Amino acid sequence: MNSRVRISIGMPVYNGEASLAQALNSINSQSYTDYEVIISDNASTDNTAQICQEMASVNPRIKYFRQANNIGPAANFKFVLDRASAEYFHWFAADDTRSSNFLESNINFLDQNPDYVASTCPNRFEGEPEANNVTFALVGTPSERFAAFLDHCWQSNGVFYSVVRTAVLRQCDVVGQPFFASDWAVDLFLASRGNVNRTDEGLLLLGASGASSRPDAWRAFRSRPIEAVLPFFTFSAYALKLAQPFPWADRMSLLSRLVMLNYQGAYGQAFSAVYQRYQSRRLKKKNLSID
Secondary structure (H helix, E strand, C coil): CCCCCCEEEEEEECCCCCCHHHHHHHHHCCCCCCEEEEEEECCCCCCHHHHHHHHHHHCCCEEEEECCCCCCHHHHHHHHHHCCCCCEEEECCCCCEECCCHHHHHHHHHHHCCCEEEEECCEEECCCCHHHCECCCECCCHHHHHHHHHHCHHHCHHHHCCEEEHHHHCCCCCCCCCCCCHHHHHHHHHHHHCEEEECCCCCEEECCCCHHHCCCHHHHCCCCHHHHCCCCHHHHHHHHHHCCCCCHHHHHHHHHHHHHHHHHHHHHHHHHHHHHHHHHHHHHHHHHHHC
8 A cells, every 4th residue: 555545445335336436536536635445345236346447447546346245234344444554544335425625624633633533524415405414523521422422323424434543443343243223333432432523614425325224224234133122222232331431320321311212213113114014005005906
């Protein structure tokens, strides 16, 4: 790797032909150019491979890997991290884009603030108005950072897609583990290690086609039977593990927040299941009427 490269950008992708070129062009347009891009194609069945190979042929910073078999999204995210060699790391979804100053703004901040473990920009989903920009940061004591995260967890995508100190992220023992809200667990790990900044400038624009947007996401990412009742059980257990050094009162406050989170998740899971069943029956009746 060129010694000037200071950030590894990891892009796990599966069947990303519709948005992949736009995402890679967003990287190519960055004002900060000391980067490498590590793409892991999770055995795509569309034109993802061709797009990656074409882009890599004109940009030597792009390193393209193709999995022989689909290893699952969580393992694919870990694959690109394992191959990172720079001081900083940034996950980049294949349906996302960034403002041209994203890398420069966040790297400059981290260079100047060694007590911060990560930095990101305001974010929103593609198609949303600027008024929907998410701007919260995770600063203060570890327990204050945990509380801030859980207060905004449903809007926390931008934290996961921060520019992160690679050495810190590599200490996270849940990267690559396939359970519901595993990305939130990574976010809490970062919050347990230091402050997470949110810049005033720049933009992280999130695509809406991620795995968590699937209507069956609650069931698809269920890692143990108890999550049928308590969907955030594994996440909650990990959060409490990270919080062991907290004062007793802060741990109790965290537990209360996690109980409420699981209640909200159980309600959402039940509503999603009923809605899917309704849609399935409606489609079946429609097909019968056509026949």
